[in-house]
Amino acid sequence: MRRILQTNALPKAIVFVLCLVPLGLLLWDGWHGQLGANPIEKIMRRTGDWVLYFLLLTLTMTPLRKTSAWRWPLRYRRLLGLFAFFYVILHFLNYLVLDQFFAWDEIVKDIVKRPYITVGFTALLLLIPLAVTSTDNMMRRLGRDWKKLHSLVYIIGVLAILHYLWLVKADNRTPLIYGALLLLLLLFRTPWFDRLWKLRRFQAGGQTVADRRL
Amino acid sequence: MLIKIRKDNAILASEITDKSVYQDRRQFIKASGTLALAGAASLAGIGALSVSREARAGKKISGYKERAYVTDEPLTPIEDVTHYNNFYEFSTDKEGPAVMARAFNPHPWSIKVEGEVGKPGTYQLEDFIKPHTLEERIYRFRCVEAWSMVIPWVGIPLANVIKRFEPTSKAKYVEMVTLYDPQRMPGQQRAVLNWPYVEGLRIDEAMHPLTMLAVGLYGEELPNQNGAPLRLVVPWKYGFKNIKSIVTLRFTAQEPKNTWQVTNAREYGFYANVNPEVDHPRWSQARERRIGEFLKRKTVMFNGYADEVAGLYAGMNLHKFF
Numbered sequence: 265m266r267r268i269l270q271t272n273a274l275p276k277a278i279v280f281v282l283c284l285v286p287l288g289l290l291l292w293d294g295w296h297g298q299l300g301a302n303p304i305e306k307i308m309r310r311t312g313d314w315v316l317y318f319l320l321l322t323l324t325m326t327p328l329r330k331t332s333a334w335r336w337p338l339r340y341r342r343l344l345g346l347f348a349f350f351y352v353i354l355h356f357l358n359y360l361v362l363d364q365f366f367a368w369d370e371i372v373k374d375i376v377k378r379p380y381i382t383v384g385f386t387a388l389l390l391l392i393p394l395a396v397t398s399t400d401n402m403m404r405r406l407g408r409d410w411k412k413l414h415s416l417v418y419i420i421g422v423l424a425i426l427h428y429l430w431l432v433k434a435d436n437r438t439p440l441i442y443g444a445l446l447l448l449l450l451l452f453r454t455p456w457f458d459r460l461w462k463l464r465r466f467q468a469g470g471q472t473v474a475d476r477r478l
Numbered sequence: 479m480l481i482k483i484r485k486d487n488a489i490l491a492s493e494i495t496d497k498s499v500y501q502d503r504r505q506f507i508k509a510s511g512t513l514a515l516a517g518a519a520s521l522a523g524i525g526a527l528s529v530s531r532e533a534r535a536g537k538k539i540s541g542y543k544e545r546a547y548v549t550d551e552p553l554t555p556i557e558d559v560t561h562y563n564n565f566y567e568f569s570t571d572k573e574g575p576a577v578m579a580r581a582f583n584p585h586p587w588s589i590k591v592e593g594e595v596g597k598p599g600t601y602q603l604e605d606f607i608k609p610h611t612l613e614e615r616i617y618r619f620r621c622v623e624a625w626s627m628v629i630p631w632v633g634i635p636l637a638n639v640i641k642r643f644e645p646t647s648k649a650k651y652v653e654m655v656t657l658y659d660p661q662r663m664p665g666q667q668r669a670v671l672n673w674p675y676v677e678g679l680r681i682d683e684a685m686h687p688l689t690m691l692a693v694g695l696y697g698e699e700l701p702n703q704n705g706a707p708l709r710l711v712v713p714w715k716y717g718f719k720n721i722k723s724i725v726t727l728r729f730t731a732q733e734p735k736n737t738w739q740v741t742n743a744r745e746y747g748f749y750a751n752v753n754p755e756v757d758h759p760r761w762s763q764a765r766e767r768r769i770g771e772f773l774k775r776k777t778v779m780f781n782g783y784a785d786e787v788a789g790l791y792a793g794m795n796l797h798k799f800f
Contacts, residue, residue, distance in 0.1 A: 300573060301562035301769050302625060365773055370762065378760055430760065433623075434741055435570035435670045 272339060279340060283347040286314045287354070304362045311355040316428065316442055318348035319421050320449065327452035331461065342398050345417065349395040352388050380430035387423035390416050418453075421446050536698035542612035542632050547688075549616050554627035556696045558769050563703045564621065565722060566670055567656065567663040579702035582662055584723065587707050593653075593729035596644030603707055607693060609642065610634040614697070615690060617713035619720075620752045620781045624774075626766045631711050632694035637685040639727075645681070649729035653678040654710060657725045671737050677710065677721035678734030678748070680790075688713055688786055691724075714783040716750045747800040751791070752781035756800045 290310055293299050299306040322344040325337040364371050374381045394414055397403070403410050425446055428439040451457055561576045568578035587603040612632055620626045640652070658674035660666040666673045683689065690711045693700060700706040705722025712719050718738050728734075738746035745759050754764045754777040765774040780787050791799075 301558035302572070302767070304767070305572075305625075362772075367774075370765070373762065377757075380760060434566070435668075437668075 272336075275336075276339070276343065279343060283318075283343070283350075286310070286351070304358065307358045308355065308363065311351050311358060312428070314351040315348055315355055316424055318344055318351060319417070319424055320442065320445055322348060323417065323421060323446070323449040327449060330452070346395060346398055349391050352391060356388055380427050383423045383430070384427035387420045387427065390420050390423070394420075418450060421450070536701055538698055539612065539632050539694045542614055542694075542697075544614050545616070546613035547615040547617070549618065549628065551618070551628045553616070553630060554769050559627060559629055559695060560701045560703060562769065564623075564717065565665075565703055565705070567665045567673075567675065567723070568703065569665055570670060575703035576701075578664055582702040582706070584700075584702065584707040587725075589708065589724060590726045591643050591728075592726065594646040594649035594731060595729045596646060597642070606639070606708075607634065610638050612693065615711075617688075617711060618781050619711075619713065619717060620766060620777065621717040622746070622750070622758060622763075624761060624763065624766045624777075626768050626781075628768075630696055631690065631692040632697065633690045633692035633711065635687055636689045636691050636710070637687060639691060640681075640684060643727075643729075645729045648731045650681055651678050651730045651733055652681060652684040653726075653728040653730055653734035654721045654724050655726035655728070656721055657723045663723075672740050675721060675737045676734060676740075677719055677736045678730075679710075679712065679719075680733075681729075682790055683712070686787060686790065688783060714752055714780040714787045716752060718746070719750045749791075749796075749799050751796065751800075752777065753779060753796055753800065755779075756797055 290307065294303065294307075322341055325341040325344065328334065328337040360366065360371065364374075375385050376382070394416060397406060397410065397413060406413065425439060425443045428442065429436055432439060562572050563575040564572070565575040565579070568575040568582075585603075588600050589603065589606050590600050592598045612634060614630055614632050616628060616630045618626060619629050636652075654677050656675035657663065658666060660673075679689070692705075692709050692711045693707060695701075695704060700709065705720075705724075708724045709722040710720050710724065719736075733748055736746075736748060736750075738750075739748055752763075757763050763777055766777045767774050778784075
């Protein structure tokens with residue numbers, strides 16, 4: 265048991281199962297006819313939402329590691345990223361099979377002509393190399409290049425937000441909220457933020473020294 | 479130990495009326511009335527059950543001409559017609575209006591008739607409708623978002639109403655306006671659209687025998703989320719032309735600026751005729767999903783009403799006047 269905890273196998277397994285809950289709920293609702301008047305659209309929305317949630321969660325791990333004493337965030341980064349990929353595959357399969365039913369000519373037209381589908385599809389394509397290189401083995405083999413390659417996720421995040429923003433008709437509040445969250449998470453990665461953070465830590469350190477003197 | 483001393487005039491949290499109760503007081507009063515009535519009725523030994531059921535299901539409309547205009551296509555279930563709505567005055571979510579419009583009370587209701595018209599004035603809904611015979615018309619309904627339904631409306635031809643108010647020769651268009659009341663229509667508290675919602679028709683479109691003002695669907699008074707108590711139905715145009723909860727009918731010489739055109743003129747025009755050859759810039763209009771069906775079906779010109787309405791647009795470039 266202790267060994268399991270030490271290797272993080274158990275917490276990881278729990279997180280893995282939790283990540284499958286949205287799919288479980290979707291299947292449950294589908295089975296019970298709870299997906300409303302337009303189930304295909306509902307599946308599209310729900311899987312799309314979860315792609316965004318997982319992308320944002322993945323991008324939260326590095327800032328969390330930077331600003332806390334915790335080491336665990338980095339251990340879940342790849343897992344969460346892979347679930348973003350998992351839900352985007354479901355999202356795309358729903359489009360391909362249920363929504364369009366393999367109407368290839370329509371699909372090609374959509375991808376070429378509709379900007380929101382163009383950016384969404386691009387984001388999906390860009391996620392593929394990241395998913396493929398997410399094994400330990402690949403990480404070792406790519407070395408420094410791995411990090412470079414995986415910084416593609418920043419572009420993917422922006423494309424995903426644009427995909428959402430460009431598909432709504434008038435009420436863009438929700439995509440703008442997600443966009444603001446993404447912007448914040450990207451700002452955490454700038455040198456500007458690093459400087460700010462070091463300054464803050466320095467000031468906090470100064471205070472404790474002063475406290476000790478008292 | 480902390481002892482809380484209650485001041486004489488302090489109000490306990492438990493004494494404050496719950497917001498939902500307070501907001502639903504009309505329903506509560508109505509329901510108690512129904513209950514009392516039901517109680518009295520059951521004492522008297524007459525069908526008490528039907529009273530309470532009707533109170534829930536929406537008031538039945540009596541004495542309308544059934545099946546005045548029909549199609550052989552299967553009807554979209556009432557559950558879907560009433561729980562999949564675009565009614566941004568209540569919510570921008572499809573399932574939102576059914577929930578958010580529950581507390582809305584569309585009575586009393588009056589309609590202002592103004593502009594280039596012989597008999598302007600403000601009319602109570604009942605007086606507005608009374609001179610006409612209600613009839614049922616089963617129409618296809620095609621949303622600009624590429625889904626469609628088949629709905630049995632109850633209402634009156636708009637032409638009959640217009641004739642009654644005697645528009646002048648300057649009246650080239652009819653502009654219609656939705657109620658603006660952010661307290662009763664909470665969606666209006668956010669500037670998602672340019673409130674109030676405005677729509678319009680060319681006078682010949684408005685006078686076309688297919689164009690109707692609906693007061694009900696499925697033989698019942700319009701549910702709030704479907705545009706109670708009075709809405710427009712123009713079956714050959716996209717859904718957004720079918721303005722809901724109308725309070726103003728204005729006869730004008732100028733083409734009205736409808737809300738979606740104001741919001742995004744590149745994507746939404748004044749005419750908004752169903753046309754599979756003119757795509758919405760962001761999605762194709764060639765096919766549609768009929769609610770309840772799996773495979774998409776081909777969208778038909780003028781939503782299948784071309785024989786009746788194509789003449790209205792003879793010689794017009796429909797790619798330009800979309």
